[in-house]
Amino acid sequence: MEQVHSLTNEIIPILRVFDRQKLKEFYLDFLDFNLDWKHQFDENSPMYMQVSQQGCILHLSEHHGDASPGTTLRIRVHQIKEFQQQLLAKNYTYARPGLERSPWGTMEFTVHDPFGNKLIFYEGN
Template sequence: MREEVIPVLRVEDASAAVAWYERLGFVKQWEHRFEPGFPAFVEVARHGVRLFLSEHEGDARPDTLVYLRARDVDAIAAEFGVRVEDAPWAREVELRDPDGNRLRVGTPRE
């Protein structure tokens, strides 16, 4: 087993959150509900990076910041209509998902 960290982000509407994360290149892997109508817990993945999106109260706090290293920050910036910022360590954009969680996406400098 490969050890890893998987951030959990609080979302109000998992379906809307999945649609937003798909714009970032994530793909829904699975969804769990204890019973129909109960809150959803969803995994999305992109090139080996995984996130859990949870409708469960108390699983995570709004306004969380996740840093994603990506090869294609320019394509992501174009998709979301934002400008890439140049930092000494990477070219970056900062995005907010529909629930206010922050994602800083950067392509490292070579």
């Protein structure tokens, strides 16, 4: 049977968020993601937005049912030591990530967003 479609390697996770100020402090100010776009049906409805940094794209949603709090993401990073040092230099109150070598040979650090989601940044394998 001939395949008539193709899949790309681009997967965009949706993370549940609850507080726009904390979202800004964590994703935009601390992690240096860019706000690409946002959408609301009206000023009293939940917001849905896209943030990105280089090739990493995340969707952040205030909509109930779009995602479950407590999601874990693994995000590949180039020059992880430099990235970790940049984050530490910001002296962010709620995260001081420590760099570790995993048993499977990657260098990693983990940060938790204010909404219970875990982001593991890694380099290698």
